Amino acid sequence: MATETESQFEITAVGRLPLVVLFTLIQLLVFAAAYSIGKPTWYVYFIVGSAATTAYALDGTPFTIATATAGSLLMVVLSLPLFIFLARQTPSLIIEKALDPDVQRVLYLGVYAPLLAALLSLLGGVPLAHLLAKGFPGQPLVESLVDLPLVVPHSVAGIIILFGFGKGGAFPQLSVLGTMVGMVLALAFVSAPYAVNATREAFESIDDRLEYASRIHGANQWETFRRVTGPLAVRGMITGGLLAWARAVSEFGAVAVVAYSVSFFYPFAGTEVTAQHAPVFVYNTYLQGGLEESGAVAFLLLAVSAVIFLIVRYLIDDGTGGGMP
Incomplete structure (x- = not known):
């Protein structure tokens, strides 16, 4: 207990943000050094060792050191490919792709x-x-249907959309194959579970007594939802929407089956244009132009997605430091 108290005191005295910034800078510098000499494997050892050393310095207990070391192995899988991907990008090629009208539409x-x-x-x-x-x-059945897209192979999801909404489906007059409608339906199919589950968790976290108090003061169900339940759960709704959007951005299989190329109104040109969903375009660029060109397009998509993601996180931050759940 003494060790934990002392560690917490030290963290408070120095400040969490400076420690995080310092740790991040050291990681970047070591990676840059290891990569520059052609030894990225050395950085793997550094990640594991720095995690164990930091855990020892901040806590010192064997359990924390063991969990930090084990957790750093996953960080190797997540961070090392990303760092190498960023390090191998060619700035001139990225600029060239960013100025390409086809890439801009994508x-x-x-x-x-x-x-x-x-x-x-x-x-x-x-x-x-x-x-x-x-x-x-019957809630378990509905829950199973909501979560089913999480385990369905993505290409199968596209086939399901075509059977359900395509020719001979529920809405024969609805054009799905190769259209914007079909793309949105395919993306919604694979991303809806994230929106539903995150919002549901937000509703479940609300104290029932708040709704009860609203009802006994004369508010009906609509007013209670609008004034009490909805505002308290709005953070979860935004989180769910953001997760659904992020999942849809990365979708490939379902879109490739349903809407490989689509026509849509492009406001920057003031006319209708034809383009592919970004993951499909990146894959085609890889087949035709190789790893370097597809990497430049992937970098632009990653950058745009990261900026939007960070902006939304910032906007919904309630100022308590918790960020999104």
Whole structure:
């Protein structure tokens, strides 16, 4: 206990942010040094060793050191490929791709279509999440249907969309194959579980006594939801929408089956254009132009997605330092 108290005192005295910044800078510098001499493997050893050393310095207990060391192994899998990917990019090629009108349309579509899918997921997902949080007969069946897209292979998801909404499906007049509608439906199919589950957790975290107090003061169910339940769960709704959007941005299989190329109105040109979803375009660029060209396009997509993700996180931060759940 003394060690933990002393460590907490030391962290408070120095400040968490400076420690995080210092740790990050050291990681970047060591990676740059290891990469520059052609020994990225050395950085792997450094990640594991620095995690164990930091855990020892901040806590000192064998359990914390062991968990930090084990956790650093996953960080190797997550961070090392990303660092090497960034280090191997050619700035001139990135600029060339950024100025390419075809790439610009792809990036726009790669943000716009997932946004529509996320909004569609929230439109039906918020009411469904509220019902799931309250409970009803047959709920396990509905929960299974909601979570099913998480385990369905992505190409199979595309086939399911074509059977359900394509020719001979539920809406024969609806054009799905190769259209923006089909792309949004495919993206919503694979991303909706994230919107529903995150929103449901937000509803479940609300104290029932707050809703009860609203009802006994004369508010009906609509007013209670609008003034109490909804505002308290809005953070979870935004989180769910953001997760659904992020999942839709990365979708490949379902889109490749349903809407390989789509036509849509491009506001920057003031006319209708044809483009592919960003992951599909990156894959085609890899087949035709190789790893370097596809890497430049992937870098641009990663940068745009990261900027939007960070902006949304910042906007929904309540100032308590918790960020998104």
